[in-house]
Amino acid sequence: xxxxxxxxxxxxVDKAMASLVFLGGISAIVFIIGIFLFITxxxxxxxxxxxxxxxxxxxxxxxxxxxxxxxxxxxxLIAGTASxxxxxxLLSIPFSIGAAIYIAEFxxxxxxxxxxxxxxxxxxxxxxxxxxxxxxIMNPLIIDMFDVPVGLNILNAGVxxxxxxxxxMTTIAEDALKAVPDRYREAAEALGATRWQVTLKVVLxxxxxxxxxAVLLGVGRGFGETMAVLMAxxxxxxxxxxxxxxxxxxxxxIAAELGETAVGSEHYQALFTLxxxxxxxxxxxxxxxxLVMRGIKRS
Amino acid sequence: MADESKxxxxxxxxxxxxxxxxxxxxxxxxxxxxxxxxxxxxVTGLIGPSGCGxxxxxxxxxxxxxRLGYVRTTGTIxxxxxxxxGANVELLxxxxxxxxxxxxxxxxxxxxxDNVLFGLRTHxxxxxxSRPSKEVEAQIVEESxxxxxxxxxxxxxxxxxxxxxxxxxxxxxCIARLLPVKPxxxxxxxxxxxxxxxxxxxxxxxxxxxxxxxxxxxxxHNMAQARRATEECAFMLHGKxxxxxxxxKMFVSPKNQSTADYIEGRYG
Numbered sequence: 001x002x003x004x005x006x007x008x009x010x011x012x013v014d015k016a017m018a019s020l021v022f023l024g025g026i027s028a029i030v031f032i033i034g035i036f037l038f039i040t041x042x043x044x045x046x047x048x049x050x051x052x053x054x055x056x057x058x059x060x061x062x063x064x065x066x067x068x069x070x071x072x073x074x075x076x077l078i079a080g081t082a083s084x085x086x087x088x089x090l091l092s093i094p095f096s097i098g099a100a101i102y103i104a105e106f107x108x109x110x111x112x113x114x115x116x117x118x119x120x121x122x123x124x125x126x127x128x129x130x131x132x133x134x135x136x137i138m139n140p141l142i143i144d145m146f147d148v149p150v151g152l153n154i155l156n157a158g159v160x161x162x163x164x165x166x167x168x169m170t171t172i173a174e175d176a177l178k179a180v181p182d183r184y185r186e187a188a189e190a191l192g193a194t195r196w197q198v199t200l201k202v203v204l205x206x207x208x209x210x211x212x213x214a215v216l217l218g219v220g221r222g223f224g225e226t227m228a229v230l231m232a233x234x235x236x237x238x239x240x241x242x243x244x245x246x247x248x249x250x251x252x253x254i255a256a257e258l259g260e261t262a263v264g265s266e267h268y269q270a271l272f273t274l275x276x277x278x279x280x281x282x283x284x285x286x287x288x289x290x291l292v293m294r295g296i297k298r299s
Numbered sequence: 300m301a302d303e304s305k306x307x308x309x310x311x312x313x314x315x316x317x318x319x320x321x322x323x324x325x326x327x328x329x330x331x332x333x334x335x336x337x338x339x340x341x342v343t344g345l346i347g348p349s350g351c352g353x354x355x356x357x358x359x360x361x362x363x364x365x366r367l368g369y370v371r372t373t374g375t376i377x378x379x380x381x382x383x384x385g386a387n388v389e390l391l392x393x394x395x396x397x398x399x400x401x402x403x404x405x406x407x408x409x410x411x412x413d414n415v416l417f418g419l420r421t422h423x424x425x426x427x428x429s430r431p432s433k434e435v436e437a438q439i440v441e442e443s444x445x446x447x448x449x450x451x452x453x454x455x456x457x458x459x460x461x462x463x464x465x466x467x468x469x470x471x472x473c474i475a476r477l478l479p480v481k482p483x484x485x486x487x488x489x490x491x492x493x494x495x496x497x498x499x500x501x502x503x504x505x506x507x508x509x510x511x512x513x514x515x516x517x518x519x520h521n522m523a524q525a526r527r528a529t530e531e532c533a534f535m536l537h538g539k540x541x542x543x544x545x546x547x548k549m550f551v552s553p554k555n556q557s558t559a560d561y562i563e564g565r566y567g
Contacts, residue, residue, distance in 0.1 A: 051379050108368060183405040190401075191418040191476070192394035201417070206408045 003203065022130025039279060043272030045264075046072075060239045062253070064267040071272045074236045074277070078206060080154075080247030083240050085222035087158030088165055092218055096166045097211060099171035105199050116174075123167035127227040134160040148244045152234035155243040159231045161222045169218040176210020176293075177203055209292050215291035220282050226251035250274050313377075314339040314484050314514035315360055319373035321358055324367065329355045331538045335375070337531075339483075340350065342506065343405045344529035344546065346522070348567030352538040353518045357486050360388060360516070361397040379483055395422055398477030400487040402521060404469035406461035406476075411453050414461045414472055415440045419479040439479050445507055447475040467498030485509065487517040491533075503528045522562060526550050534558045 051072070102293065103115050138159060139151035146155075180203050188198045201220025204211070226249075234246025254271050261268040315337035329352050337343050345353040347479040358364040360376060362383060376383050383393045395418075406414050416436060425429065431439070441456065444450040451470045453464070461472055470490060477485060487506070491499040506515060506528060525532055526546060533543040534555070542549065542558045553559040558560050561567050 181405075183401065183403060184407055186363065186366065187401065187405040187407055188421075189366065190361060190394060190399040191421060192391045192480070193417075193421045194391065197421055201421075202407055223338070229500070264450075 036279065039272050039275045043269050044146050046266060046269030046273050047276075051270075053142045056220050056273070058239070061254070062237050062248075064257070064261075067242075070266070074250070074274060076239045077248055077250045077253050077274070078277075079239050080233065080237075081223060081229075081249040083154050083243075083247060084157045084161055084233060084249060087154055087221060087243060088161035089215065089219050091158060091162035091213060092165045092169055095162070096169035096214065096218065097173055099166070099170045100177055100214075101199060101204075103170070104174045104177035105203060106195065119167050122163070125164075125170075127164065127225060128231075130160050130164055130228040131231030134228060138232065142244075146244065150234060150244075150246055152232060153244050153246045154233065154240055157229050157233035157247075157249075157287055158243070160228050161225055164225060164228060165218040166223045168221055169214045172214035173207075173211050176207040176214060179210060180206045194294055209295055213289040213293045216285050216292070220289070221284040222284050223285065224251060224278065226255050230255055250278055254278075304329065312339060313337060314379055315516065316377040317356075317360075318375045318377075320356075320376060321372065322355060322358070322364070325369045325370045329538050330359070332528070333540045334537075334552070335533065335540055337484075337514060338518055339514050340511050341530045342510045342517065342528065343531045343533065344525040345516065345518045345533050345535060346525050346561070347518075347535035347541075348561065349520075351535040353535045354488055355538075356535065356540075357488055357516060359396050360484075360486055361399055363394075363399065363522075391422070393481050396482050397484045397486060398474075398480075398482040399488045400473050400477070400485065401491045402471050403493050404466055404470050404473050409461065410458045411461050411464070411472060412457040415443050415476045415479060417476055422480055425442050443475040443478045444472075446478055446509075447471040448501070449475060451502050465498075467494050467501055469497070469504055470494060474502075474509075482513070484514045484516070487515065489518055489520060492520065520544065522564075532560065534548070535559070 046101055055071060055073050057078070058075050059071060060076040060079075061071045061073045062077060063069075063071045099115070099119065103119075107115060119215050134156050135152070138156045142148065142151035142153070142156055184202050184206060185198050188202045189195075193201065216275050229249045230252035233249060233252065235248050236246040237251055238245055254274055257267070258271050261271065305509075313334070313336045317333050317335045317513060317550060320333040320335070321328065333352075333356060335356065338464060345357060349352050355364060359372060360378065360383075364370055365372075372384070378393065379396060381388055381393075383390075409417065416439065419436075419439065441450060441454070444453060452468065453459075453472075461469065466470060470493070472486070474490075489500050490506070494502060503524065506517070509515060510530070517525075517529060519528075529546045531544065532546045532549045534541045534549070534553075534557075536557055542553060542555045543558055544554070547557065553562060
């Protein structure tokens with residue numbers, strides 16, 4: 001018995017498109033593994049030979065260019081990144097969550113649409129422009145307002161980063177609030193709750209996982225930001241003890257120094273080690289945020 | 300009119316009265332000149348085909364219909380003698396007097412206990428002195444859950460999320476949580492449509508046991524339910540109230556031809 005050959009033109013198009021879409025789908029995985037392998041390979045030499053874990057994590061002295069005794073203590077850089085990101089998230093949470101609550105629960109019709117567009121626009125501002133604002137507007141402003149000698153410090157970078165992280169946090173938080181079924185609001189309103197009581201007692205608790213994911217993604221955004229932080233933080237190696245201290249971030253260190261090092265040198269490899277650290281931390285943050293969000297969808 | 304001979308100043312004969320009630324969703328008019336009287340302490344059914352305005356009428360009585368934002372109303376609705384659109388009437392007070400049960404059970408994403416206490420806590424917000432003690436709260440929870448015949452099933456797991464209950468239990472909980480604020484009127488929007496026959500029977504039995512203490516207005520699609528679970532029935536069609544009479548009368552000798560046709564299942 002002979003089967004009819006069904007492979008006409010449409011059959012081939014269908015197969016071709018299916019493979020193309022499949023390639024597109026797995027490309028994200030391929031790229032992320034590729035990037036990880038690349039930075040690991042470049043940084044591996046340092047990790048296996050030169051890296052003193054104690055020095056790397058606890059020594060504040062990052063002196064890679066010292067001729068006599070180069071040291072690679074990333075503690076001050078980690079402290080710099082952590083302090084800027086921490087301040088940024090602290091500043092950003094009330095604004096983003098507040099904006100999300102307003103957009104999702106209170107704003108109506110056109111106001112809501114305009115606000116959403118504006119917030120997305122805020123996310124589209126290039127980071128170098130933010131850095132420029134930090135450098136030329138925030139810097140003199142901070143010197144004036146707080147009577148400090150330098151305006152390029154944690155406060156400056158934190159405020160800039162808060163503004164940069166706010167759009168993504170607002171958008172994700174708003175999605176989380178919108179995902180709360182409307183029948184909860186209806187039920188609570190019918191019981192005589194005001195809009196604010198509904199928000200506070202029903203919507204926010206029901207959306208808490210999504211809100212947490214929003215904050216985590218904001219943290220991830222702050223952690224990875226480079227240019228604006230480089231321009232606004234003062235870029236001086238320092239373990240800070242006030243928000244008016246200049247600091248240097250992990251990302252900014254890589255950006256500023258990588259071009260100046262010989263490929264394959266110890267310094268070059270040490271910078272890639274910083275890269276691995278950044279990659280690992282942002283990966284964990286994003287993964288956690290994702291798991292948290294998946295958690296709510298399932299329940 | 301035998302009732303009027305007895306002096307009953309505190310208990311008006313009608314719990315709900317609408318006069319000339321018109322309602323628009325945007326440009327679409329959903330209610331036309333509805334004059335509707337719901338007698339206090341009775342179970343009244345609202346029947347009619349889909350889109351006839353029965354849910355809209357029900358939902359305008361506690362003004363929850365206005366959540367949609369593009370709703371416009373003319374006419375009056377008096378609940379327990381107060382015009383609910385009146386300038387000196389507070390919407391939240393209105394809703395305290397009027398409990399509502401929805402088509403799909405919608406317990407709040409809280410524990411069973413917190414669901415029962417939600418209304419109470421909402422209404423005494425900002426008035427910390429009147430905060431009841433733990434014992435009083437526990438007593439209120441028990442009373443409310445006993446009234447809806449749920450206490451024995453849930454008494455050992457009051458801290459569990461209400462979502463874990465079966466649909467029937469959820470719907471009973473949704474009725475229980477109305478009781479602590481002592482409403483006079485209960486509005487029910489097809490309260491059994493998401494339940495299986497056993498659940499329906501249980502909830503109907505519960506509704507029947509609440510009559511007298513509460514004025515109950517039920518929207519239903521189910522003719523048999525209207526017949527067995529209500530004392531009075533109102534038939535609506537195309538946004539108008541066509542006929543309102545004793546349930547027994549309506550199902551035996553409806554006055555209006557369209558009522559008769561609907562009841563007999565010729566359309567709808």
